[in-house]
Amino acid sequence: MMNDKAQELGLNSTHYSNPVGLHEEETYTTARDTYNLCVYAKKHDVISEICGKSRYKLVTTNGTTRTLSTTNFLLDRSTNYFYEYASGFKTGFTNAAGRCLVSTASRKYGGQTYNYMCILLKCPNSPQKRFEFAESRELYRWAFNNFS
Numbered sequence: 001m002m003n004d005k006a007q008e009l010g011l012n013s014t015h016y017s018n019p020v021g022l023h024e025e026e027t028y029t030t031a032r033d034t035y036n037l038c039v040y041a042k043k044h045d046v047i048s049e050i051c052g053k054s055r056y057k058l059v060t061t062n063g064t065t066r067t068l069s070t071t072n073f074l075l076d077r078s079t080n081y082f083y084e085y086a087s088g089f090k091t092g093f094t095n096a097a098g099r100c101l102v103s104t105a106s107r108k109y110g111g112q113t114y115n116y117m118c119i120l121l122k123c124p125n126s127p128q129k130r131f132e133f134a135e136s137r138e139l140y141r142w143a144f145n146n147f148s
Helices: 002-008 031-042 045-051 131-146
Strands: 055-059 065-069 086-094 098-109 112-123
Touching: 031 045, 031 086, 031 098, 031 112, 045 086, 086 131, 098 131, 112 131
Parallel strands: none
Antiparallel strands: 055 065, 086 098, 098 112
């Protein structure tokens, strides 16, 4: 079903062989397809709402409440990578793919809202620095300061 949806969305360089994103040779995508998938996903308000929060309370089908915590440190004020204009989106990691981050940021300036998406794939896996967050934050700062 995931592959059928990928084809429907025109993700012609994407193929899924499992539903969870773990590494398999038959699972692959590109930055462009990832962008198009996220643009599609952001059209669904509940996805944008969940992905834009550092914590989200979810009521399960049996009535219990679970709190989901983000792994996107751009959204989490308790980390050194927090970025006030970040608004989502998705982290990922496998040994083969490295650290990956699809993030979004929005900022109002001069009566206009500027929205950006940053996709970083295969970032180094370092215990000293989370490059995917640090570099995304710097790219957003550069974009907001240099584009109008």
